[in-house]
Amino acid sequence: MPTVMAGPRTALAMRGLSKTYAGHLALDSLFLRIRAGEIHALLGGNGSGKSTTIKILAGVVTADPGGELVVGEGEPVGLHDWTPAKAQAAGLRFVHQQPAVFPELSIAENLALGAEFPRGLGGRVDWRALNARTAELLERYEIHASPKTPLAALRAADRCRVAIVRALQDRDDADSGVLILDEPTAALPAAEVEHLLEALRGYAAAGQTILYVSHRLDEVLSVADRVTVLRDGRKVDTVEAEGLTEADLIEMIVGRPLDRVFPAAPLDSTDDAALTIRGLRGGPLRGVDLTLRKGEVLGIAGLLGSGRSELLRMLFGAYPVEGGSVTLDGAEYAPGSPQAAMKAGVAYVPEDRQAEALLSGESIRHNLTAGQESSYFRKFLYRHRLERNDAQRSIGDFLIRVVSDTNPVETLSGGNQQKVVMARWLRRRPKVLLLDEPTQGVDVGARAEIYQLIRRATEQGTSVILVVSEPEELAHASDRVAVLRGGRITTVVERPIDAHKLTELMNIPQVAVGEGSS
Amino acid sequence: MTTRSKPRPETATGELPAQRAIDDPVVAQPDVPVVVAPGDAASRSVAASAGLLGTRILRQYSLVFLLVASFVLYSTWNKTSSVFLTGDSLRVMVAGQAVIGVLTLGILVTMVAGNFDLSVGNIAGLSQIMTATLYAKHGWGMWAGIVAGIAIGGFVGGINGLLVTILRVDPFIITLGTASAILGFIDWYTKDQSIVTGIPAGITHFGRNNFFGVPDIVWVLAIVAVVIYYLLEHTPYGRNLHAIGSNRAAARLVGIRVERSIAMAFVINGIFAGIAGVLMLARAGAGNPQIPPTLALTALAGAFLGAASFKVGRLNVPGTIVALLFLAVNITGLQYAGVANWINEMFTGLSLIFAIALAAVLSKERSVKKTRKSA
Numbered sequence: 037m038p039t040v041m042a043g044p045r046t047a048l049a050m051r052g053l054s055k056t057y058a059g060h061l062a063l064d065s066l067f068l069r070i071r072a073g074e075i076h077a078l079l080g081g082n083g084s085g086k087s088t089t090i091k092i093l094a095g096v097v098t099a100d101p102g103g104e105l106v107v108g109e110g111e112p113v114g115l116h117d118w119t120p121a122k123a124q125a126a127g128l129r130f131v132h133q134q135p136a137v138f139p140e141l142s143i144a145e146n147l148a149l150g151a152e153f154p155r156g157l158g159g160r161v162d163w164r165a166l167n168a169r170t171a172e173l174l175e176r177y178e179i180h181a182s183p184k185t186p187l188a189a190l191r192a193a194d195r196c197r198v199a200i201v202r203a204l205q206d207r208d209d210a211d212s213g214v215l216i217l218d219e220p221t222a223a224l225p226a227a228e229v230e231h232l233l234e235a236l237r238g239y240a241a242a243g244q245t246i247l248y249v250s251h252r253l254d255e256v257l258s259v260a261d262r263v264t265v266l267r268d269g270r271k272v273d274t275v276e277a278e279g280l281t282e283a284d285l286i287e288m289i290v291g292r293p294l295d296r297v298f299p300a301a302p303l304d305s306t307d308d309a310a311l312t313i314r315g316l317r318g319g320p321l322r323g324v325d326l327t328l329r330k331g332e333v334l335g336i337a338g339l340l341g342s343g344r345s346e347l348l349r350m351l352f353g354a355y356p357v358e359g360g361s362v363t364l365d366g367a368e369y370a371p372g373s374p375q376a377a378m379k380a381g382v383a384y385v386p387e388d389r390q391a392e393a394l395l396s397g398e399s400i401r402h403n404l405t406a407g408q409e410s411s412y413f414r415k416f417l418y419r420h421r422l423e424r425n426d427a428q429r430s431i432g433d434f435l436i437r438v439v440s441d442t443n444p445v446e447t448l449s450g451g452n453q454q455k456v457v458m459a460r461w462l463r464r465r466p467k468v469l470l471l472d473e474p475t476q477g478v479d480v481g482a483r484a485e486i487y488q489l490i491r492r493a494t495e496q497g498t499s500v501i502l503v504v505s506e507p508e509e510l511a512h513a514s515d516r517v518a519v520l521r522g523g524r525i526t527t528v529v530e531r532p533i534d535a536h537k538l539t540e541l542m543n544i545p546q547v548a549v550g551e552g553s554s
Numbered sequence: 555m556t557t558r559s560k561p562r563p564e565t566a567t568g569e570l571p572a573q574r575a576i577d578d579p580v581v582a583q584p585d586v587p588v589v590v591a592p593g594d595a596a597s598r599s600v601a602a603s604a605g606l607l608g609t610r611i612l613r614q615y616s617l618v619f620l621l622v623a624s625f626v627l628y629s630t631w632n633k634t635s636s637v638f639l640t641g642d643s644l645r646v647m648v649a650g651q652a653v654i655g656v657l658t659l660g661i662l663v664t665m666v667a668g669n670f671d672l673s674v675g676n677i678a679g680l681s682q683i684m685t686a687t688l689y690a691k692h693g694w695g696m697w698a699g700i701v702a703g704i705a706i707g708g709f710v711g712g713i714n715g716l717l718v719t720i721l722r723v724d725p726f727i728i729t730l731g732t733a734s735a736i737l738g739f740i741d742w743y744t745k746d747q748s749i750v751t752g753i754p755a756g757i758t759h760f761g762r763n764n765f766f767g768v769p770d771i772v773w774v775l776a777i778v779a780v781v782i783y784y785l786l787e788h789t790p791y792g793r794n795l796h797a798i799g800s801n802r803a804a805a806r807l808v809g810i811r812v813e814r815s816i817a818m819a820f821v822i823n824g825i826f827a828g829i830a831g832v833l834m835l836a837r838a839g840a841g842n843p844q845i846p847p848t849l850a851l852t853a854l855a856g857a858f859l860g861a862a863s864f865k866v867g868r869l870n871v872p873g874t875i876v877a878l879l880f881l882a883v884n885i886t887g888l889q890y891a892g893v894a895n896w897i898n899e900m901f902t903g904l905s906l907i908f909a910i911a912l913a914a915v916l917s918k919e920r921s922v923k924k925t926r927k928s929a
Contacts, residue, residue, distance in 0.1 A: 354807060375809040384807060392807055395800040397867060406797055407791035407808030418788040459809070 044107065047072040047245040048128075048214045053090050053103040053115060055269075062088045063099075064269045072108075073237060076373045077256040077277070081265035081289050081507075081539045089266070090218050091148045094130050095120040108212060127213025131220060137199050139188035143179075144170040146187055150202035163451065177201045178238065193228035196220055197235050202245075215239070216247045221255060228308035233259045240266055251339060253282045253543060268293055285545055290484040290536045310499035311351070311468055313368070319346040322523030323360065328468065333490060335514030337507060337529075337538045342520045343386055344503045348470040351501070352384035353377040365467065378407070383461035387472040387503075393457045394445055401427040401441040403456050408464070426463070434459035435485050451482025458486065462493050469493060469500045475509065487513050507542070534545040565927060617873070621880045625739035628887035637890050640766070647886045648879075649769040649850035653678070653833050655878050656775055657849060658856040658872065659782040660826025665857055666786055666869050668799040670724040671820065673733035674827045677851025679842075680736050681707045681831025683744055686841025690752030699754070703835070704828035710736065711824015725820075733850065740843050749841035760880045761836030771833050778826065783871040785822075796818060796868075816861030848899055856881065862912045881905060 046069055053066040063085045069077045080086045085445040091097035093105075095118045107126040124132075137146055144166050148154075154169065156162035179190075179197055187195055200215065202420035207213050211388045217236075220230045227347035229252075236259055240246055248254055256263060257277060265272040274290045291534040311328035320343035326336050338344040349355035351362065353371030362369045365379055377384070395403050402428050403411070412419045436455045438448065445456060454474060459467060471490070475483040490500055490513070493540035504510040510517060511533040518528045519541040527541060628638040637643055649655055655672050664671045683704035688694040694702065718725045763770050786792035794815050797805040806812050835841060859881070860874030861867060881902060888897045 123882055150569045352807075362788065373809075374807055375811065378809045386807060391801075392803045393801075395797050398796060400794070405793070406804070407810060409793045413790045418790075420788075 044074075045072040046070070047074075047108060048247070049106040049119055050089075050093075050115070051104045051106075051112075053089065053092065053105075054100040055085075055092060055097065056100055056354055062269050063092075066266075066269075066271055068264060068271065070245060070247055071262070072245050073243050074261040075240045075248055075259055077260035077263045078247060078249045078266065079251070079253075079256060079285065079289060080253075081543070084266040084289075085269040086266050087218075088269075090130075090216060090249060091475065092118065093123065093128060093216060095123045107214070110278070123198045127207065128216060128429075129207070129213060130216045131199050131203050131217065131494050132204070133195070133219045133248065137195060137202075139195075140186060142184050143174065143181060143190075143198055146181035146198055147173065147202050147205055151205055151490070165467055173201050173205055177204075190222050191231070193229060193231035193235075196224065196228075196232055200235075200239075201300070214247055215243045217247070218249045219251070219389060220248075221250065221252060224523060229255060242474045251543065256285070257282065267290055286540055287359050290540050309363075310365065311501075312363045313351075314361050316347070316350060316357065316362065316467060318350055318356055318358040319343060320348070320523050321347060324520070324523070326518055326525050326528075328501060329515075330499055331494045331497055332515040333381055333494060333502055333513060335510045335517035335533075336520055337510055337517050337542050338503075338520035339542055340505065341351075343523055344520050345472055346412060347520065348384060348472050348501065349386075351468070351470055352382060354384070381467035382470065383466035383492045384463065384470040385457055385461060385472060385474055386477065389450075389454060389457060389476070391478060394453060396446045397444055400431075400436075400438055400445050400448070403445045404441075404460055404463070406429050406460055431464050433490060434489055449479070451478040451485070454478050454486060455482065455489070458489055462489065463496070466498055469498050471500060472503045473505065474502070475504065507538040511535040511538055559757060580809070582613065593605060604729020613862075614864055614868055616834075617859065617876050617880060621876055621883060623881050624880065624887060625848065628890065631783065631891065633892065634887055634890040638887060642832055643886070643890075645764065645767075646771055647882050648772050649837070650886075651878050651882045652769070652771040652775045652850065653830050653837065654856065655851050655875075656778050656830040656833060657777050657861075658853040658878060659775075660823045660830070660870050661796065661850075661853045662786065662857055662860075662871065662874060663826075663883065664725070664816075665854075666792070666799050666824045667795040667816055668802070669718065669816060669819065670854070671711075671714065671725065671729045671823050672850045672854075672855055672907055673729040674823065674830075675847070675851075676733045676736040676740075677707050677710045677824055677827035677844055678831040678834060679845030680710065680740055681828040682838075683740055683749070683804050683832040683841045683843055685832055685835055686753060687744070689754055689757075690841070691748045696756045698755040699757075700832050703832045707831060708821050708825040711819070711820045711822070711827065715820030719813040719817045737845065740845065744841075746843050748777065748843060753835065753839055753841070757832075757836050758839040761833070763840060764817040770837060774829070774833060779871055779875055782826075786836040786871065791815065791818070799869075822904055848902065851906065852881075852902045855902050855909060857911035859905055862909055877909075 043125040048068075048070040050066060050068045053068070054061065055063040064091065066085070068078075068089070078086050078089065088097060092103075092115060099118070101114070101116045103348065104112045105115050105118065106112045107128070110126065112466075113122075115516075127155065128268065138149065141149070144163075147170050148161075148166055154165040156161040156165070167183040174181060174183065177200070178195065179194055179201070181190060181194065187198060190198065200217070200220075204213075204215060221232060224232065233255060236246060236248070244520045248256070250261060257280060260272055260277045263277050263285070264274040265285065267289065275288075308330050309327050310330045311326075313324055313326040313328075316324040316326075320341065322348060324343075336344045336347065346355050350357050351371075353376050355372045357370070364382070369380055369382075371380060371382070374384070383526055387554045390396070395406055398406075401423060405423055409418075414468075430436070431438055431441060434455050436448075436452050436459060438452065445453060448456065454477075458474065474486055474490075478486065479499075490502070502514055504508070504513065509522055514533060516530050517538060518525045518527055519535050520526070523544060527536065529541070566885055628634045631638075657678060657862055661671055661674050681703040685699045685707050688699045688702055689696075710732065714725070714729055717723070717728045717732070721728070758772050765773055784792075786795065794805065794810045797810055798812055798815060799810070802812060856874055856877045859877035860871075861869045863873040864870050865873065884897050885901050888901065889895070
């Protein structure tokens with residue numbers, strides 16, 4: 037028998053699972069065993085290897101040779117030639133963070149698109165059979181809706197449950213196969229989370245094995261039977277969830293005891309403030325207090341969905357503000373549009389370069405000028421020579437490597453594209469520069485240069501708010517780091533900034549910080 | 555994000571490789587041999603572009619070559635050579651393109667910003683019949699009628715622009731709707747009657763006269779070409795339209811007033827459709843309630859075909875002019891060769907399909923290059 041250990045039946049076991057990316061070991065001989073019928077949580081910080089594990093299981097990333105996988109009572113199979121088809125055949129079912137559901141279509145159609153439309157005479161869709169089957173599935177999984185309801189009409193948690201049902205619909209018995217949920221609650225409003233977790237507990241009670249990947253510790257503790265924590269590609273431990281506290285988990289995730297006594301965010305003196313934010317609300321933000329000092333790089337640490345991007349967009353007039361006040365250089369600042377923000381001297385580099393910053397198809401020169409064209413238009417003539425000279429100066433100043441500034445911008449490497457976007461804003465000498473993941477998809481060399489550019493800008497008097505999801509990078513690039521969690525700034529860390537501490541602070545439940553800091 | 559993380563020493567001291575790299579870009583990480591070689595990427599692209607230069611020239615000027623080739627063909631082919639290469643024939647050929655040319659150049663303004671306008675042909679038709687009516691039934695003066703015709707075009711363009719930007723519906727659908735509504739209005743307003751009397755002589759003469767051997771209305775086309783070229787390539791507004799067409803979200807985030815610019819583009823487009831309408835009236839000498847149904851499509855074909863030359867993949871005025879001449883030479887040549895009148899629409903339609911297919915291939919090539927780069 038391939039059962040790895042004695043004791044409860046094993047639904048899924050991995051042995052010696054390794055993955056090397058460009059010489060770097062992302063996963064180091066991981067051993068993981070999931071018991072049948074349990075909810076097993078997989079936890080870890082950024083770069084811990086949990087996503088890699090899931091991708092290998094799904095067959096979309098190839099593991100290093102040597103790893104083995106056992107599903108249920110099956111024979112061990114090598115993981116180096118695992119494919120999505122094999123994963124499907126073995127009964128592994130995945131529901132990803134943003135499940136591919138179709139809001140305009142009915143529940144029945146959404147389910148049929150995951151399997152097959154039942155066919156009637158002449159190949160027509162047999163709606164009656166489809167609706168009957170869907171009704172049966174909805175009843176089995178306790179979703180109270182009609183098969184004909186459009187998905188958009190369901191509450192968020194139920195949409196997610198439909199995605200789960202779609203993944204499981206061809207499995208008749210609940211106790212074979214494994215349901216793998218990759219951060220299913222990341223896109224859910226807080227009120228919906230408990231509704232989903234309740235459903236998951238029900239499925240597990242019926243015998244369904246679930247591997248649950250999340251970074252929300254409170255959820256993990258409320259739903260999981262056992263927890264495996266990864267750090268730096270290695271397994272820290274697998275423990276029973278019963279009796280664990282969030283502090284225990286944080287300690288496992290960051291690798292050292294949790295220091296609970298953090299200083300409260302000081303509302304520092306405002307005489308050297310470039311930007312003073314008080315009680316800013318809107319979207320996920322529930323009252324942000326923050327002061328950006330002149331000439332500093334203020335990092336924002338927060339998990340995905342913490343509102344860090346929304347904060348920057350609000351300050352640029354590109355996201356609705358519900359309340360609070362902002363002052364810029366002592367004057368009230370409430371930009372209603374990007375134009376107003378720019379006029380006040382605020383600049384913004386969005387997270388998604390391709391979708392929101394680059395004018396692809398347009399030349400490098402035009403990309404540099406974007407938004408400033410009118411400054412070259414004098415006496416009814418467009419001063420192309422002036423524009424060219426400025427473009428060439430910017431290319432030199434901002435270390436952009438180009439053949440010619442008339443080439444389309446998409447012919448540049450990612451790093452040089454990003455430098456073009458940075459140069460677009462920095463050449464205006466903004467008072468405040470808002471940067472959202474400025475080094476995403478940028479190689480190491482260009483990354484260093486981008487930080488060099490940011491430093492130089494601060495020396496010239498620009499104040500920078502920097503959002504970077506990697507704690508280590510953030511710690512090194514920032515003068516101070518504000519931690520955004522639960523829609524508020526929970527604390528501000530001064531230099532020396534320790535990346536591990538940032539990870540702790542980002543993951544720490546809000547209540548604990550509130551108690552510690554008040 | 556997982557793949558980006560670097561191996562790090564377990565000690566939590568401040569001095570990490572990443573920090574050194576930040577302070578000094580030339581210091582490579584010890585375990586990841588990264589050499590920052592300035593000009594490395596540059597030299598690679600130079601080599602690549604040298605190899606591409608030949609094909610690029612071929613591609614840029616392919617339509618010009620085709621135009622010259624077809625011109626030579628019809629000038630020497632024994633079926634057409636006797637009539638094709640005569641001053642009158644060339645004048646008629648070019649004058650016949652003036653109306654569609656003004657429409658095409660006008661439609662460029664909306665297309666550059668990523669919008670379609672399928673109503674331009676009918677806007678031109680409306681201006682034409684309304685101007686004729688103002689002359690014949692209301693006794694308007696020549697210039698007042700011209701201004702009114704152009705203003706009507708701008709007005710309808712403004713309606714298009716407001717509908718597109720306020721309702722945020724695909725302009726394709728909106729303008730298809732307004733196109734049909736205009737036809738209905740013309741039918742009701744004119745009771746399907748042509749207006750053959752009462753058109754000022756000044757207008758009809760203008761439609762037939764030459765200036766320095768070139769028909770007057772072709773001069774208008776030339777001026778329109780210069781104006782549109784200036785607008786699109788040499789004004790901040792034109793550059794903003796290009797930016798919107800390239801990436802709407804990015805355009806918004808660099809402070810361009812996207813909605814206002816697009817609405818304005820529809821107004822400008824309508825104004826030029828109005829000018830085309832007045833030219834229609836001048837050429838025909840009568841107001842005709844029957845609007846040729848393929849005008850807008852022909853304008854689209856010209857614009858797309860034009861994007862396949864000069865600045866490849868970018869809608870541009872010189873390319874559009876070449877495309878218009880190419881269509882005119884071939885349609886006229888084939889008609890002289892004795893092919894029946896259906897060749898007109900057939901050739902235009904096939905050219906449109908060809909141009910769009912070409913644009914699809916070019917953009918695919920580009921995106922393949924992009925993915926290779928990012929890989």
